[in-house]
Amino acid sequence: MSDVPAPAHVVRATTTSRVLGLLGVLLVAWLAFLAASDNPATQTKIVELCVFVVVASMWNLLAGYTGLVSIGQQAFIGLGAYGLIVFGNGYGQDVYFSIVPAALIVLIASVPIALLAFRLRGGYFAIGMWVIAEVVRLLVKQYKDDPIKGGSGTSLDVPTDLYPKAERFQTTAFIALGLAVLAVTVIALLLRSRIGLSLQAVRDNEHGAGGLGVNVYRERFIVFMIAALFTGAAGAVWYLLKIRIQPDTAFGVADWTAPIVVMVVIGGIGTIEGPIIGAALWYLVRDYVTSTDSAIQLSDEWYLIVTGLLAMVVALFFQRGLWGSLQRHFPSLQVFPIQRRLVVDDEVGDHRDRKRST
Amino acid sequence: MSAVIEVDRVSKRFGALSVIDELSFSLEQGEALGVVGPNGAGKTTTLNMIAGDFRPTTGRVRFDGRDVTGLPAHRRCRIGIGRTSQVPRPFDGLTVFENVLVGASFGGAHRGHRARDVAVDALRRTGMLAKANVRAGELTLLERKRLELSRALSTEPKVLLLDEIAGGLTEGEVLELIDTIKSIHAAGVSIIWIEHIVHALLKVVDRMLAMDYGRKLIEGDPHEVMASDEVKNVYLGTEA
Ligand SMILES: Nc1ncnc2c1ncn2[C@@H]1O[C@H](COP(=O)(O)OP(=O)(O)OP(=O)(O)O)[C@@H](O)[C@H]1O
Ligand SMILES: [Mg+2]
Numbered sequence: 001m002s003d004v005p006a007p008a009h010v011v012r013a014t015t016t017s018r019v020l021g022l023l024g025v026l027l028v029a030w031l032a033f034l035a036a037s038d039n040p041a042t043q044t045k046i047v048e049l050c051v052f053v054v055v056a057s058m059w060n061l062l063a064g065y066t067g068l069v070s071i072g073q074q075a076f077i078g079l080g081a082y083g084l085i086v087f088g089n090g091y092g093q094d095v096y097f098s099i100v101p102a103a104l105i106v107l108i109a110s111v112p113i114a115l116l117a118f119r120l121r122g123g124y125f126a127i128g129m130w131v132i133a134e135v136v137r138l139l140v141k142q143y144k145d146d147p148i149k150g151g152s153g154t155s156l157d158v159p160t161d162l163y164p165k166a167e168r169f170q171t172t173a174f175i176a177l178g179l180a181v182l183a184v185t186v187i188a189l190l191l192r193s194r195i196g197l198s199l200q201a202v203r204d205n206e207h208g209a210g211g212l213g214v215n216v217y218r219e220r221f222i223v224f225m226i227a228a229l230f231t232g233a234a235g236a237v238w239y240l241l242k243i244r245i246q247p248d249t250a251f252g253v254a255d256w257t258a259p260i261v262v263m264v265v266i267g268g269i270g271t272i273e274g275p276i277i278g279a280a281l282w283y284l285v286r287d288y289v290t291s292t293d294s295a296i297q298l299s300d301e302w303y304l305i306v307t308g309l310l311a312m313v314v315a316l317f318f319q320r321g322l323w324g325s326l327q328r329h330f331p332s333l334q335v336f337p338i339q340r341r342l343v344v345d346d347e348v349g350d351h352r353d354r355k356r357s358t
Numbered sequence: 359m360s361a362v363i364e365v366d367r368v369s370k371r372f373g374a375l376s377v378i379d380e381l382s383f384s385l386e387q388g389e390a391l392g393v394v395g396p397n398g399a400g401k402t403t404t405l406n407m408i409a410g411d412f413r414p415t416t417g418r419v420r421f422d423g424r425d426v427t428g429l430p431a432h433r434r435c436r437i438g439i440g441r442t443s444q445v446p447r448p449f450d451g452l453t454v455f456e457n458v459l460v461g462a463s464f465g466g467a468h469r470g471h472r473a474r475d476v477a478v479d480a481l482r483r484t485g486m487l488a489k490a491n492v493r494a495g496e497l498t499l500l501e502r503k504r505l506e507l508s509r510a511l512s513t514e515p516k517v518l519l520l521d522e523i524a525g526g527l528t529e530g531e532v533l534e535l536i537d538t539i540k541s542i543h544a545a546g547v548s549i550i551w552i553e554h555i556v557h558a559l560l561k562v563v564d565r566m567l568a569m570d571y572g573r574k575l576i577e578g579d580p581h582e583v584m585a586s587d588e589v590k591n592v593y594l595g596t597e598a
Contacts, residue, residue: 008474008475008478009474010474194463194469197452197456197459197460197463198460198463198464200449200451200452200456201449201452201457201460203449203451204448204449204450204451204452204494205447205448205449205450207411207431207443207447208443208447208448208449208509209449209460210411210430210431210432210435211409211411211431211432211435211441211443211447212432212435212460212461212464212465212509212512212513213432213435213436213460213461213464213465213466213467213513214432214460214464215430215432215433215464216432270451331493339453339456340453340455340456340459341453341455341491342453342455342474342478342490342491344478344487344490
C-alpha cells in the first residue's frame with residue numbers, strides 16, 4: 001500500500017502477567033519441593049493433580065479453542081496406559097522410559113481416529129469420540145494374551161529390587177510435575193504463536209476464521225494430535241503410580257472425561273488458567289469431603305454428581321467459569337502473556353492507557 | 359478487459375428449495391458492481407458461493423480465469439477474494455487489532471512485523487485504529503460492521519465482496535463509508551457490493567445487477583437499472 005503506516009509496536013507481557021507468572025514459577029518450585037519429600041501420600045496427590053492438569057488442559061485446548069468437544073479422551077488415556085504395559089511388561093523396557101514410546105504410539109493412533117471423527121460435526125463428533133473410545137476398550141478386552149490379559153486387567157511389572165517403592169513414587173511425582181509444566185508451556189507457546197491466534201479465532205467464530213484465510217481443518221488436526229500425545233503420556237504416568245490396570249477404568253468415561261469436563265467448565269473453558277484452577281479446586285475440595293473429619297461426607301460417585309451439577313450451573317450462568325468471570329472484571333488479568341496490545345507511537349490506540357500513563 | 363470473477367450458470371438448492379437459478383454474471387478487473395434485490399432474492403447466497411462458504415448445486419465460479427468452484431473458503435481468501443458478512447462474525451475474545459491480524463497473517467499470508475503493519479494499515483483505512491485494543495465483544499453493532507470491513511481489507515483482497523455494510527448506519531456514517539469504499543476501489547480493488555441503500559451504491563458502483571427469486575432481473579448502467587420497469591415492479595410496495 002502507498003501510505004506508510006505510522007510506527008507501531010506490539011506489547012505482549014503486562015505487569016500483571018509478570019507478577020502472576022512469577023507466582024506460577026514459585027508454585028511449581030513448591031510442588032517440586034513436596035515431590036522431593038519422602039511422603040508417598042503427598043507424592044500421590046501431586047501425580048493425580050498433575051495428570052489431571054495435563055488432560056484437562058488438553059481437553060480445553062480442543063474444546064475451548066477449536067470447538068472440538070470430545071467425550072472420548074479416555075481412548076488416549078487407555079492407549080497410553082496400555083502402551084506403558086506393552087513396552088514395560090511386554091518388551092521389558094525401563095518403565096520410566098516406556099512413557100515415551102507409549103505416548104508416540106498414541107500420537108500415531110490419533111491420526112486415523114481424527115480422520116474418522118472429523119467427518120462428524122458438533123454433538124455427533126462428541127458421541128463419535130465416545131464410541132471410538134468404547135470400541136478401543138472392547139478390542140483391548142478381547143486381547144486375552146500377555147501382556148494385556150483382557151478384561152481382568154494386569155499390573156505393571158515394577159520389581160522392588162529394580163524400582164524401590166519410595167524412589168518410584170518420587171520419580172513419578174517429578175515426571176508428572178515435569179509433564180504438567182511441559183504441557184502448559186506448550187499450550188501457552190502455541191497460543192502465543194501465529195497458530196494460536198487462529199485457534200482463538202476458530203474458538204470465537206469458525207466461519208469467520210475460514211473467511212479470513214484460516215484452514216480450520218488443519219489447525220484442528222494439529223491440536224487434536226498434540227492433545228492425544230499429552231493425554232497418552234498422562235495416562236502412562238498415572239499407571240506408573242497406580243500399577244494395577246483394567247480396561248474398564250483406563251477407558252472409563254466416568255473415570256476421565258467426566259471429571260475433566262467438570263474441572264474445565266468450573267475453572268474456565270477457553271482460558272489457559274481455567275483448567276489448572278479447575279483441577280486444583282477439584283482435588284482440594286475432594287480431599288476435604290472424603291476425609292473422615294469433615295462435616296460433609298461424599299463418596300467419589302456422589303462427588304462427581306454434585307460437582308457435575310455445579311458445573312452445569314457455572315456453564316449456564318458464568319460462561320467462562322471462574323477465571324473467565326474474573327477476566328471480565330479485570331480485563332488485563334492474564335498469567336500467560338497471550339494477548340497482543342498495539343501501541344501506535346504517534347496516535348493513541350487505547351484511551352484507557354492514556355489515562356493511566358498521564 | 360478481463361473478468362476477475364465469473365459466475366457461470368450457478369444454481370443453488372437447499373433441499374427442495376431452489377434459491378439460485380442458473381445465475382450468470384461477471385465482474386471486470388477494477389470494476390465496482392452493485393447488487394440490489396428484495397429480501398430473500400439470493401444475494402447473500404450468491405456472495406457465499408463466490409467466497410466459498412458453500413458450493414453451488416450446479417454451475418462454476420471462476421476467479422482470474424481459474425475455476426475455484428471446488429476451493430474451500432480459506433483458500434479463496436488466500437488467492438484474493440475478501441469478504442464481509444451481512445451478520446458480522448467477530449472474534450469476540452480477541453481485540454480489534456488481533457481480529458485484523460488474523461486476516462493479515464492467514465488471508466494475507468504475512469508474518470511478524472509485516473503482518474502487524476498490514477493490520478495497522480487496514481485499521482487506519484477504516485477508521486478503527488482508535489479501537490485497536492478493545493475486545494471485539496465490546497463493540498457496538500456499527501463498530502462490528504466496520505470491523506468486518508477492516509478484517510476483509512487486512513487479507514489484501516483483489517476482489518472485495520461487501521454484504522449490506524451500510525445497513526443501520528446514520529446518514530453521516532454512510533457518507534464516511536462511501537469515502538472509504540471509494541478509496542479502496544481507487545487503489546485497484548474490484549468490488550461487488552450488495553446494498554439496500556441505493557443512493558450509497560449509486561455513488562460508488564460502475565454497474566448494477568438487480569436480482570429476484572435467484573435470477574437476474576436486469577444488469578447495466580446503475581441509474582438505468584434503478585429506473586427500469588423490472589426493478590420498479592419488484593420494489594412496488596416496498597421502499598427502494
Ligand atoms: N442454509 C440455508 N438453508 C436453507 N435456506 C436458506 C439457507 N440460506 C439461505 N436460505 C434461503 O435462501 C433464500 C435467499 O437467502 P439470501 O440470504 O441469499 O437472501 P438475500 O438476498 O441476501 O436477502 P436479504 O436482503 O434479506 O439479505 C431465502 O429464502 C433464505 O431463507
Ligand atoms: Mg443477504
